[in-house]
Amino acid sequence: MFRKQVILSCVIASVLLLGGLLQLSRSLQWNPFPADSSYAETEFPLGSSDPAPGGEGSPLRLMIYSDPSDAEGLRVKGNLAEALELAKLAWDEIAAEDIAALPPDPWQVLVLTGQKNEAIDPVLLKRYVENGGRLAVMTRFYAPALNELFGMAQNRGFLQGAVQGMTMVKPLFPGYPDLPSTNNMFSNSMLDVTLLPASRVYLTAGGVPLLWTHGYGSGRVVYWNSTTGVQKTGRGLLVHSLGLAAESMVTAQAGIRTLEIDDFPSPAPQATNPLVRQEYGLSTLEFYERIWWADMARFAGKYGWKYTGLMIGNYQNRTTPPLPPLTGEGPSQTIRFFGPRLLKLGGELGLHGYNHQSLVTPDEPLPPSLNYVPWPDRGAMAEGLTRLAELAHSYFPDHDLRTYVPPSNVMGREGKEAIEAAVPSVNIIASLYFAGSEEAGPLEQEFGPDPDNARFYDYPRISSGYWLDEEEQFFQTDAIANFGLVNHFVHPDDVLDAKRSQGRGWSFLSSKFEEWMAHLTGSYPYLQPLTVRDSVKKLILYQNSRIETRYTADRITIRAQEAPLPSVYTLRLPVGKQPELPAEQGTVISWEPASGLWRIEAVQPALEITLKDGEDAP
Incomplete structure (x- = not known):
């Protein structure tokens, strides 16, 4: 009897000990890896070259004319200027009175951005192109006297109503999907035209020619039958259409891809999700740990991703101090579990917020549709940010927080000041590249120094979601075409939301x-997977680099100063020409034979590209 009691006691003790160990194991899952949470930044070697011997060849000159009174034309000009800067292409303004002295040149393009072009003599314009000049019309305008110059056999005036959608007849850049007529990403005001047989159509909308080229005399015209040149969503198309006007054109690629996981780590919903329960029979937290994260880790290994996770403390709407500390099983449990795993994959942790209330005061814009509660002042915001930063540092003391994503992509000047005061290590704000909304509040950004506070660099997201529709694919491809960058964005709970997951x-x-x-990796293998902080580091180096390109009929030379290596360039040549590059300088890859587009992956800052005759493209 005594022996049985001893055995029973041992069994009970063992069970209790095992339970305790399991509980301890569960509580220590935040630290399954070495305690070092320091971040090893990626280094990017730079290369500089001497100037080309004798300065052989001509630089590409883009001469932009906009009537000072043409508001729409000035908007197109501003949008085009941003796109050209990202592609490392220089441009100059030209006045109407100076166009008469513009010498025709195959590597000089006169660019008209607006509809008010009455100050330009049409006879002079025709003579300029006829003698070998290159002209790009970025916004359609009605000028019957120029129909033949523009490649129009008939011009019946403006179509009634807007025309939506876009069809790629001839490729400008690999990867663009067609947009159906039901898609309103581009809503074009167009001319009803019939083109001359020699005109070469690249894009159509609703069956109407949207973008085409036309040879006139010894010169060439590119014509956009559209008023959508103001849109960020088409910057890549604008840049590459200029390559159709010039004899040849080189643009640069930053070569970056990032993937942000927002609201991660964050407290997991306690309620069981019907979709998850039906598919896996698990609670939400179990699904995140066993299924979702296992797949995300596999994707990281297979495709090289280095995720940036943006932490959030809670989902309460309290914004008035004193704010409760972030303790207990909610936020700390998920941060302890997922944080080390993300860092182990080479990722970084950033901030999303103490809670999911946007950093705005009552005097700043806040879309009413969000039903958010504004913060009373900058100090209250700073208190919340400090609490989240303290929680992060308690688990990852050697991991500096650099990146901040505003909840619902809404924040004001006061919020930026609060971040600077509360978490001075944060120097990157990642919101939206294109807001696509007239509602006040969403923070739309360019890639570069923040306009309100120069200590921050803006690194906006371009696309989002686990299942990209044709619109997301289009915009993402357009940014790659423009300057070679992907910044994609997902939430863990996209899976749980029937609307976002489409059921x-x-x-x-x-x-x-x-x-x-x-x-993505198959079509654009040169895009380097990086965290947000390393992407910003590389992008700043890319933006600060200087690239000089010179052109002749049979040679292109590129000289780069302080450029990240390896470097990637797109090269558009006349159809039938092929580039050759010494093997020690880099590799040449054909992208779109039908449109003469090539990719150069350079390992040296100085390139000597020889142009050879090849087979005509189909």
Whole structure:
């Protein structure tokens, strides 16, 4: 009897000990890896070259004319200027009275951005192109006297109503999907035209020619039958259409891809999600740990991603101090579990917020549709940010926080000041590249120093979601075409939201997500997977680099100063020409034979590209 009691006591003690160990194991899952949470920044070697011997060849000159009274034309000019700067292409303004002295040149393009061009003599314009000049019309305008110059056989005036959608007849850059007529991403005001047989159509909308080229005399015209040149969503198309006007054109690529996971780590919903329960029979937290994260870790290994996770403390709407500390099983449990795993994959942790209330005061714009509670003042915001930063540093003391994503992409000047005061290590704000809304509040950004506070660099997201529709694919491809960058964005709870997931489970969404990753790495293998902080570091180096390109009929020379190596360039040549490059300088890859587009992956800052005759493209 005594022996049985001893055995029973041992069994009970063992069970209790095992339970305690399991509980301890659970509580220590935040630290399954070495305690060092320091971040090893990626280094990017720079290269500089001497000037080309004798300065052979001509630089590409883009001469932009906009009537000072043409508001729409000035907007197109501003949008085009941003796109050209990102592509490392220089441009100059030209006045109407100076166009008469513009010498025709195959590597000089006169660019008209607006509809008010009455100050330009049409006879002079025709003579300029006829003698070998190159002309790009970026906004359609009605000028019957110039129909033949523009490649129009008939011009019946303006079509009634807007024309939506876009069809790629001839490729400008690899990867653009067609947009159906039901898609309103581009809403074009167009001329009703019939083109001359020699005109070469690249894009159509609703069956109407949208972008075409036309040879006139010894010169060439590129014509946009559209008023959408003001849109960020088409910057890549604008840049590459200029390459159709010039005899040849080189643009640069930053070569970056990032993937942000917003609201991560964050407290997991306590309620069971119907989609997750039906598909996996698990609680939400179990699904995140066992299924979702296992797939995300696999994707990181297979496709090289280095995720940036943006932490959030809670989902309460309290904004008035004193704010409760972020303790207990909610925020700390998920941060302890996922944080080390993300860092182990080479990722970084950044901030999303103490809670999901945007950093705005009552005097700043806040879309009413969000039903958010503004913060009373900058000090209250700073208190919340400090509490989240303290929680992060308690687990990852050697990991500096650099990146901040505003909840719902809304924040004001006061919020930026609060970040600077509370978490001075943060120097990157990542919001939206294109807001696509007239509602006041969403923070739309360019890539570069923040206009309100120069200590921050803006690194906006371009696309989002596990399942990209044709609009997301289009915009993402356009940014790659413009300057070679992907910044994609997902939430863990996109899977849980029936609207965001379109009612599909994770098995379907993860397969679509992986299809997108495979397409991206297969089509653009030169895009380097980086965290946000390393992407910003590389992008600043790219933006500060200086690239001089000179052109002749049979040679292109590139000289780069302080440029990250390896470097990537796109090269558009006349159809039938092929570039050759010494092997020690880099590699030449054909991208779009039908449009003469090539990619150069350079390992040296000085390139000597020889142009050879090849087979005509189909």
